[in-house]
Amino acid sequence: xxxxxxxxxxxxxxxxxxxxxxxxxxxxxxxxxxxxxxxxxxxxxxxxxxxxxxxxxxxxxxxxxxxxxxxxxxxxxxxxxxxxxxxxxxxxxxxxxxxxxxxxxxxxxxxxxxxxxxxxxxxxxxxxxxxxxxxxxxxxxxxxxxxxxxxxxxxxxxxxxxxxxxxxxxxxxxxxxxxxxxxxxxxxxxxxxxxxxxxxxxxxxxxxxxxxxxxxxxxxxxxxxxxxxxxxxxxxxxxxxxxxxxxxxxxxxxxxxxxxxxxxxxxxxxxx
Amino acid sequence: xxxxxxxxxxxxxxxxxxxxxxxxxxxxxxxxxxxxxxxxxxxxxxxxxxxxxxxxxxxxxxxxxxxxxxxxxxxxxxxxxxxxxxxxxxxxxxxxxxxxxxxxxxxxxxxxxxxxxxxxxxxxxxxxxxxxxxxxxxxxxxxxxxxxxxxxxxxxxxxxxxxxxxxxxxxxxxxxxxxxxxxxxxxxxxxxxxxxxxxxxxxxxxxxxxxxxxxxxxxxxxxxxxxxxxxxxxxxxxxxxxxxxxxxxxxxxxxxxxxxxxxxxxxxxxxxxxxxxxxxxxxxxxxxxxxxxxxxxxxxxxxxxxxxxxxxxxxxxxxxxxxxxxxxxxxxxxxxxxxxxxxxxxxxxxxxxxxxxxxxxxxxxxxxxxxxxxxxxxxxxxxxxxxxxxxxxxxxxxxxxxxxxxxxxxxxxxxxxxxxxxxxxxxxxxxxxxxxxxxxxxxxxxxxxxxxxxxxxxxxxxxxxxxxxxxxxxxxxxxxxxxxxxxxxxxxxxxxxxxxxxxxxxxxxxxxxxxxxxxxxxxxxxxxxxxxxxxxxxxxxxxxxxxxxxxxxxxxxxxxxxxxxxxxxxxxxxxxxxxxxxxxxxxxxxxxxxxxxxxxxxxxxxxxxxxxxxxxxxxxxxxxxxxxxxxxxxxxxxxxxxxxxxxxxxxxxxxxxxxxxxxxxxxxxxxxxxxxxxxxxxxxxxxx
Numbered sequence: 001x002x003x004x005x006x007x008x009x010x011x012x013x014x015x016x017x018x019x020x021x022x023x024x025x026x027x028x029x030x031x032x033x034x035x036x037x038x039x040x041x042x043x044x045x046x047x048x049x050x051x052x053x054x055x056x057x058x059x060x061x062x063x064x065x066x067x068x069x070x071x072x073x074x075x076x077x078x079x080x081x082x083x084x085x086x087x088x089x090x091x092x093x094x095x096x097x098x099x100x101x102x103x104x105x106x107x108x109x110x111x112x113x114x115x116x117x118x119x120x121x122x123x124x125x126x127x128x129x130x131x132x133x134x135x136x137x138x139x140x141x142x143x144x145x146x147x148x149x150x151x152x153x154x155x156x157x158x159x160x161x162x163x164x165x166x167x168x169x170x171x172x173x174x175x176x177x178x179x180x181x182x183x184x185x186x187x188x189x190x191x192x193x194x195x196x197x198x199x200x201x202x203x204x205x206x207x208x209x210x211x212x213x214x215x216x217x218x219x220x221x222x223x224x225x226x227x228x229x230x231x232x233x234x235x236x237x238x239x240x241x242x243x244x245x246x247x248x249x250x251x252x253x254x255x256x257x258x259x260x261x262x263x264x265x266x267x268x269x270x271x272x
Numbered sequence: 273x274x275x276x277x278x279x280x281x282x283x284x285x286x287x288x289x290x291x292x293x294x295x296x297x298x299x300x301x302x303x304x305x306x307x308x309x310x311x312x313x314x315x316x317x318x319x320x321x322x323x324x325x326x327x328x329x330x331x332x333x334x335x336x337x338x339x340x341x342x343x344x345x346x347x348x349x350x351x352x353x354x355x356x357x358x359x360x361x362x363x364x365x366x367x368x369x370x371x372x373x374x375x376x377x378x379x380x381x382x383x384x385x386x387x388x389x390x391x392x393x394x395x396x397x398x399x400x401x402x403x404x405x406x407x408x409x410x411x412x413x414x415x416x417x418x419x420x421x422x423x424x425x426x427x428x429x430x431x432x433x434x435x436x437x438x439x440x441x442x443x444x445x446x447x448x449x450x451x452x453x454x455x456x457x458x459x460x461x462x463x464x465x466x467x468x469x470x471x472x473x474x475x476x477x478x479x480x481x482x483x484x485x486x487x488x489x490x491x492x493x494x495x496x497x498x499x500x501x502x503x504x505x506x507x508x509x510x511x512x513x514x515x516x517x518x519x520x521x522x523x524x525x526x527x528x529x530x531x532x533x534x535x536x537x538x539x540x541x542x543x544x545x546x547x548x549x550x551x552x553x554x555x556x557x558x559x560x561x562x563x564x565x566x567x568x569x570x571x572x573x574x575x576x577x578x579x580x581x582x583x584x585x586x587x588x589x590x591x592x593x594x595x596x597x598x599x600x601x602x603x604x605x606x607x608x609x610x611x612x613x614x615x616x617x618x619x620x621x622x623x624x625x626x627x628x629x630x631x632x633x634x635x636x637x638x639x640x641x642x643x644x645x646x647x648x649x650x651x652x653x654x655x656x657x658x659x660x661x662x663x664x665x666x667x668x669x670x671x672x673x674x675x676x677x678x679x680x681x682x683x684x685x686x687x688x689x690x691x692x693x694x695x696x697x698x699x700x701x702x703x704x705x706x707x708x709x710x711x712x713x714x715x716x717x718x719x720x721x722x723x724x725x726x727x728x729x730x731x732x733x734x735x736x737x738x739x740x741x742x743x744x745x746x747x748x749x750x751x752x753x754x755x756x757x758x759x760x761x762x763x764x765x766x767x768x769x770x771x772x773x774x775x776x777x778x779x780x781x782x783x784x785x786x787x788x789x790x791x792x793x794x795x796x797x798x799x800x801x802x803x804x805x806x807x808x809x810x811x812x813x814x815x816x817x818x819x820x821x822x823x824x825x826x827x828x829x830x831x832x833x834x835x836x837x838x839x840x841x842x843x844x845x846x847x848x849x850x851x852x853x854x855x856x857x858x859x860x861x862x863x864x865x866x867x868x869x870x871x872x873x874x875x876x877x878x879x880x881x882x883x884x885x886x887x888x889x890x891x892x893x894x895x896x897x898x899x900x901x902x903x904x905x906x907x908x909x910x911x912x913x914x915x916x917x918x919x920x921x922x923x924x925x926x927x928x929x930x931x932x933x934x935x936x937x938x939x940x941x942x943x944x945x946x947x948x949x950x951x952x953x954x955x956x957x958x959x960x
Binding site for chain 2: 113117150158164
């Protein structure tokens, strides 16, 4: 019982401090969650336009743990399929535990236009388990994205998650699903060194400003450094490994009040 | 030598014309973009119809640069007075242009200007305007256009619990309710034969106005116009509804006039003379007839107007004329066309190569006396049944100096004067200086000129503007304006002062990428909101804004990103902020005549002082710059489909969703319950 109370207390505190980005959207591979202009990686439920840049099919899984509590974990799986006309992506994520959990399933389509820009659209079905009614309630919500390569070294990204501000309504309550507007940039100092910035605004929360650097140290490994600020300034550190078709990413964030948030993804890129 | 250089430049540019055309997706879009630049800093409702029609007319009947007069070039509002003078001087000194890109040799004109001018100008031997017109030509070559527009809001509004005809008679309690349905509808017919003969008819019904019932039958507003150009000695003849714009606008300029904008050099209205009125604006026009005769270097104009205006008449007087054009309730209908206004006026303008000099006089007569409800701020407003206003204006070119100005007076002896000069010391630097003084008791009906507010009275100020093109892809523009109101204004209970500065940097690194940064700072005074003050107290209100806009096109796609933020601070209070961000995507299909435009926009401006404006694409003839304050987002879809060569369709659906927990939107009859507002527009155009 003590554990349940403490978990609930923590969740309430967590929801208050992290109101901006919903836990159902898994953190991206990009450091400090600067994925909106990321032209190299597609992350589930992040900018669907990035899906347009994938050249081969890929499959990935992700696990994100917040503040060393298993109850606050997000699990995700993604599959991207590349074709000449449209790239298609399937994503699924799960947050929570038996008494409270949210799930989201998405199917996205994206196209890269002559490597000048990419546009994407994703349809997500969000569902959550409500203990009060002992049932699941859900809603369909779109996600749109755009990524523009203004020059060979500079990209601009935009995405909107839940642009129509759809909510889940039950008999007893209304659960707000975050409506997020994101704008970001990506600049390549060299092919090895990339700098990303991003602004997110969840319509009812504070702004989030993020900045991150990634440096390809060796052919098979890179290191990542970044920070984002909303109500607190949160430093982020990460690294990535590449071997064969596998890509492994490990990112950590240190919240000054809540503690460590860690995120790991493994992705396999098929060869043609 | 200059000519040789011109041909070298042309050879270099030989591939450019085709590519330059790509940058401008459509003439309509270009016109909207120009208008947006003008109005981005304006909070007034500006008549887009006339602006659009005039430029579209230029696109259909391009101005021949080799034969153009100053007056014709002044129809292109994005050209500064200096640029107009320089084009005329170039043609005068170097002879006819062989190609439009020879404009690059004209001082103060670069590729950006040329791209803007492309749809509206031509070079050639020119059209002979005095050629005789035959009925058969009118019939054969005349162009007819018919427009049908329908608007409707999706959510039901408080005022639309429609009344039956029986209820209309019932009681006074119903006088506040809308008597018509939610549909807005307008119908326009236009005919033109080159730029010689134009006529048209406009009918409009606003949402809430009754189309057919006991209270009203038919459209709420009808307008008819005829304009003939170049008939014998007559330069222009207008009949029906028309406008008269003379000088710098201190006496007469009912049309949208230049003011402070990012076109920092375009500060005064153009002397466009008599011209047809074809808009749906229900107040700023004349109804009657007029003509301009050209006698050598003299243009002599005379006109007469007799029309009914709206006013709250009581015992032969009214306190203000109502210019909204809304007649949706019994109360509004009771104020419709209650005052007769007669206006007679004339103008004589002398023009030669370096000098333009003119005199304008206008007399207004009302059948009911205008007696404003006296308050401190309107103490000096016009009161009475008749008014006479006269003014003299000039424009003189002296080497690189271009002097201009106007001084006007009314029959109460009050004076308004505006004087300034353009100066271009180097080909890439242009400067403008303008001083205005409008006395507090100068108050006329149709004046519109450079001013901080929409009224031409009670204001003195000095404006300085500069435009520099130091490098090929960059343009910098800046202005500073300092002004004072020597008598209280509406909302400011004491004499007050203000200032504003703007700096804009435009950068076009490639043909298909353009961006700008705009910084603006303004400080004006406002009433202290504390109600306990015995004496009025005014405090400074500061507002700083920064805007970044990026436009990018690739193939049939074009994109636009805008990010704007402002900070506002009232003395003694906390600073507040406003933010707006948007993403636009447009696509023109290759195989089907369909154009799609999508926008997603987010805004966050909790306080009214931080309100933000953002231009929106719309159906043809509609132009909106909605104001945003609160928290939420807005998105829209715009479609344009050419069904065949004659029939085109525009459709727009837009929705605003507020996220600040408000349960109702708007107020009074416009109240919508909920946090969403959705609008639809449909326009059909038929050409034959």
